[in-house]
Amino acid sequence: xxxxxxxxxxxxxxxxxxxxxxxxxxxxxxxxxxxxxxxxxxxxxxxxxxxxxxxxxxxxxxxxxxxxxxxxxxxxxxxxxxxxxxxxxxxxxxxxxxxxxxxxxxxxxxxxxxxxxxxxxxxxxxxxxxxxxxxxxxxxxxxxxxxxxxxxxxxxxxxxxxxxxx
Numbered sequence: 001x002x003x004x005x006x007x008x009x010x011x012x013x014x015x016x017x018x019x020x021x022x023x024x025x026x027x028x029x030x031x032x033x034x035x036x037x038x039x040x041x042x043x044x045x046x047x048x049x050x051x052x053x054x055x056x057x058x059x060x061x062x063x064x065x066x067x068x069x070x071x072x073x074x075x076x077x078x079x080x081x082x083x084x085x086x087x088x089x090x091x092x093x094x095x096x097x098x099x100x101x102x103x104x105x106x107x108x109x110x111x112x113x114x115x116x117x118x119x120x121x122x123x124x125x126x127x128x129x130x131x132x133x134x135x136x137x138x139x140x141x142x143x144x145x146x147x148x149x150x151x152x153x154x155x156x157x158x159x160x161x162x163x164x165x166x
Contacts (some may be wrong), residue, residue, distance in 0.1 A: 016134060017144045021151055023100075030101035038105070050111045058113035059120075065102035069095045 036048050049063055072095035079088030107114075114120045138144045 013138075013141070014143075017141070017147060020135065020138055021144075021148055025151065025155070026097060026100050027104055031104050034101050034105040035162050042145055047105075047109055050106065051112075053110065053113055054080060055113045055116045058110035059117070062110045062114060065099055065106060069099040069102075073099075 037043050050058075053061060073092055074090045074097060076090075076092030079085075079091060080098075115124070
């Protein structure tokens with residue numbers, strides 16, 4: 001039974017490692033992009049208003065991008081199911097990236113207000129606890145470190161290529 005469990009755990013661990021690496025890369029890239037976008041005066045003014053929202057409005061603002069982007073993701077999945085996998089995948093991936101960018105930025109802006117909800121604080125602490133446990137497990141896994149290092153080398157190569165060809 002232990003061998004069967006280990007056999008099932010290995011693909012799950014690889015999948016988790018890939019998801020974490022992709023999430024980290026997208027999160028870091030979109031956070032940097034959104035921070036630069038926040039330097040635009042108009043956007044900065046909107047961000048200041050969002051950061052000053054009371055808790056209930058902050059919660060609504062925090063959930064709004066998800067409510068808007070879920071239909072886009074469903075359209076992408078529907079297109080994939082109908083055989084239009086390039087269009088559907090593109091729509092889905094773009095909606096996912098836009099969602100992560102908006103989610104990360106709005107979360108950072110609304111976090112102080114959201115943490116005033118006891119239920120939100122408890123949920124946030126649980127999510128972060130399990131996220132950190134999974135992350136710690138993966139960080140001590142040699143295969144994860146190898147994949148992570150290769151991805152960082154690839155990203156550095158791509159950045160160098162773009163810097164040379166403006």
